[in-house]
Amino acid sequence: MQQDNQREKLTKAKRWVVKIGSALLTANGKGLATEAMQQWVEQIATLRRQGIEVVLVSSGSVAQGMVRLGWASRPRAIHELQVAAAVGQMGLIQAYESFFRQHNISPAQVLLTHADLSNRQRYLNARSALRTMLELGVIPIINENDTVATDEIRFGDNDTLGALVANLVEADLLVILTDQQGLYDADPRIHKTAKLVSTAPASSKALDKMAAGSAGTLGRGGMMTKVRAARLAARSGAQTVIVGGAQPSVLTRVATGEEIGTLLTPEQERLAARKQWLAGHLQTRGRLVIDAGAVRVLMEEGRSLLPVGVSVIEGHFQRGEMVACVDIQGEPIANGLVNYSADEAKQIIGKPSHQIEGVLGYVDEPELIHRDNLVLLRD
Numbered sequence: 482m483q484q485d486n487q488r489e490k491l492t493k494a495k496r497w498v499v500k501i502g503s504a505l506l507t508a509n510g511k512g513l514a515t516e517a518m519q520q521w522v523e524q525i526a527t528l529r530r531q532g533i534e535v536v537l538v539s540s541g542s543v544a545q546g547m548v549r550l551g552w553a554s555r556p557r558a559i560h561e562l563q564v565a566a567a568v569g570q571m572g573l574i575q576a577y578e579s580f581f582r583q584h585n586i587s588p589a590q591v592l593l594t595h596a597d598l599s600n601r602q603r604y605l606n607a608r609s610a611l612r613t614m615l616e617l618g619v620i621p622i623i624n625e626n627d628t629v630a631t632d633e634i635r636f637g638d639n640d641t642l643g644a645l646v647a648n649l650v651e652a653d654l655l656v657i658l659t660d661q662q663g664l665y666d667a668d669p670r671i672h673k674t675a676k677l678v679s680t681a682p683a684s685s686k687a688l689d690k691m692a693a694g695s696a697g698t699l700g701r702g703g704m705m706t707k708v709r710a711a712r713l714a715a716r717s718g719a720q721t722v723i724v725g726g727a728q729p730s731v732l733t734r735v736a737t738g739e740e741i742g743t744l745l746t747p748e749q750e751r752l753a754a755r756k757q758w759l760a761g762h763l764q765t766r767g768r769l770v771i772d773a774g775a776v777r778v779l780m781e782e783g784r785s786l787l788p789v790g791v792s793v794i795e796g797h798f799q800r801g802e803m804v805a806c807v808d809i810q811g812e813p814i815a816n817g818l819v820n821y822s823a824d825e826a827k828q829i830i831g832k833p834s835h836q837i838e839g840v841l842g843y844v845d846e847p848e849l850i851h852r853d854n855l856v857l858l859r860d
């Protein structure tokens with residue numbers, strides 16, 4: 482993909498994940514950087530008016546908690562960090578809430594752990610909740626759920642969380658706001674002559690050496706986790722911009738394609754990347770026999786699979802697992818991630834989607850398999 486087209490592509494990105502790091506948010510440990518927060522919120526409101534959906538991943542709970550508890554240095558003990566995070570998250574959310582309210586936007590607090598995104602069912606639940614928030618114009622503000630997150634279920638840094646959220650909501654763009662202007666060819670705190678990298682493929686090995694320096698005193702990740710986050714985001718086709726969050730109008734400038742910060746580019750388009758992942762990674766757990774009408778709309782119109790087009794359910798699968806879709810002769814048509822378990826699906830097949838609630842008592846999604854989660858196996 483041409484690198485010079487890539488900034489232009491930013492102007493078309495419709496779904497963004499914006500991650501804001503601790504150093505920026507907490508004015509380097511001096512309390513919340515409320516003026517800066519107010520400006521980011523204002524820019525997000527502007528982006529929204531331009532039709533861009535934004536998910537915010539915000540760090541700063543531990544740093545803010547330290548201020549509220551009067552602690553001068555970051556505690557080592559995990560339970561103390563958890564307390565700082567819980568106390569600080571209140572201040573963080575309170576501030577966001579009041580700033581978003583000034584623009585008549587409702588923000589929502591979402592706390593996630595690693596386990597929430599590695600379990601297929603919880604992954605799908607988080608995904609539909611976030612998608613619905615975006616549809617309703619609510620801005621999700623995500624942080625790690627530090628009170629319950631211990632080592633094995635921890636993201637460890639919010640750069641990674643931002644990337645996983647970008648994968649989760651199928652974002653076009655991950656913007657990582659930090660205290661440097663972007664990624665330099667060496668740590669600019671140590672090497673005064675270091676140069677800013679403008680654009681590079683996220684997969685470039687040369688980036689590892691450049692980003693090897695450590696994090697600031699408040700942040701956890703440093704540049705290495707940002708580069709890794711860009712690679713993770715690239716797996717679902719998202720672009721990543723690492724950029725100095727203290728610059729005026731930083732977000733709206735990124736949206737115009739202005740050459741600020743560092744743009745790390747994916748190798749594949751978003752949907753192609755997701756479909757490749759779907760095609761390669763999961764075993765099927767069951768089979769749906771679909772009727773001729775459903776075969777036609779899937780293959781010719783690229784539509785989602787609705788319960789009404791399914792005649793038989795085979796196998797024991799859970800919501801979120803991969804199933805095979807076959808025609809009435811048993812010929813494979815597509816594989817996809819199913820929105821209902823086998824037991825639920827058996828009750829709703831052959832029925833129009835508006836009857837799902839009447840049958841099950843709730844509706845997860847109107848589709849049995851959404852078209853974004855469906856890979857066709859025939860041309």
Ligand SMILES: Nc1ncnc2c1ncn2[C@@H]1O[C@H](COP(=O)(O)OP(=O)(O)O)[C@@H](O)[C@H]1O
Nearest residue numbers: 502503504659665667668691694697700702703
């Ligand atoms: N090549 C590099 N380019 C820019 N910054 C770097 C580089 N290597 C290391 N760093 C350091 O990474 C820091 C940003 O990471 P971190 O403190 O985790 O920020 P955040 O809180 O925004 O996540 C910068 O302040 C910088 O000193």
Ligand SMILES: N[C@@H](CCC(=O)OP(=O)(O)O)C(=O)O
Nearest residue numbers: 503541542543639700701702
């Ligand atoms: N959940 C933690 C995340 C800390 C973190 O990842 O910080 P950073 O590297 O500055 O994004 C907090 O809010 O303090």
